[in-house]
Amino acid sequence: MVPVECYFVLSALLFFIGVYGFVTRRNLIAMLISIELVLNAVDINFAAFNRLLFPGEFEGFFMTLFSMGVSAAESAVAIAIIINVYRNFHSDQVNSIENMKY
């Protein structure tokens, strides 16, 4: 069995790689992809905690399942907003929507 520390270190690394991408990228879709990395890191942690520290219970399992559904819905709405922004500003960089109106 893999020791649980390995999962912690892996998910912490994945989380902060996602944070780094979120801070440095200026493209809306690239920022959204970084958010997906962060969410996946959190899901790994939920599943590993549940399986290795509390076997026989299912809180982490269902938290992961529901967080998958929520993140699917979130990225669908975010992509709709990005397409609308592109249609109005003809650009998908963050700097172009500083005023939040057009």
Add this chain to the structure above:
Amino acid sequence: MANIIMFGILAVVILGSAVMCVATKRIMRAATFLLFVLFGVAGLYFILDYTFLGAAQLSIYAGGITMMYIFAIQLVNRRTLQGLVEHVKGSRAIGAALVTLAGFLTVTIVLLKNEFLFRACEVADEEVSMNVIGEALVGSEKYQYVLPFEFISVFLLACIIGGIVVARKEKEDK
């Protein structure tokens, strides 16, 4: 032992793909590397014997969300596809790297200093049965999850309608 070897392979795939995903300049390549990260995470769920979770990860994330990103990139990002490179300021990248490193060290030290980590050996290598998952998902007792299940279906419906309303092209008012 086989588990540890598989975990190592998956960890290398996940971390390498994630680094490439945030480091590459082209948005299409970032989406492709995101797909590899998602496959790796699904593999981790299979190692943890959560096969249902792994299957859900494959079908929702790798099958659904990545497709949606690729469609959005094709719709939005005409110039990037023709090789526009994104400018990342050096000072911003260095600052972000420092902040990231500090956060990573903090989180890792906090997690590894804890004393609750040593029950791992007791877990038997057996799959969680689909029966148990299904009963917990639609039961209404304590530790059963029919209410969030219904909530998330309503939430998905709201997001579908919201997405359509936001992305719809409005008619010009005269």
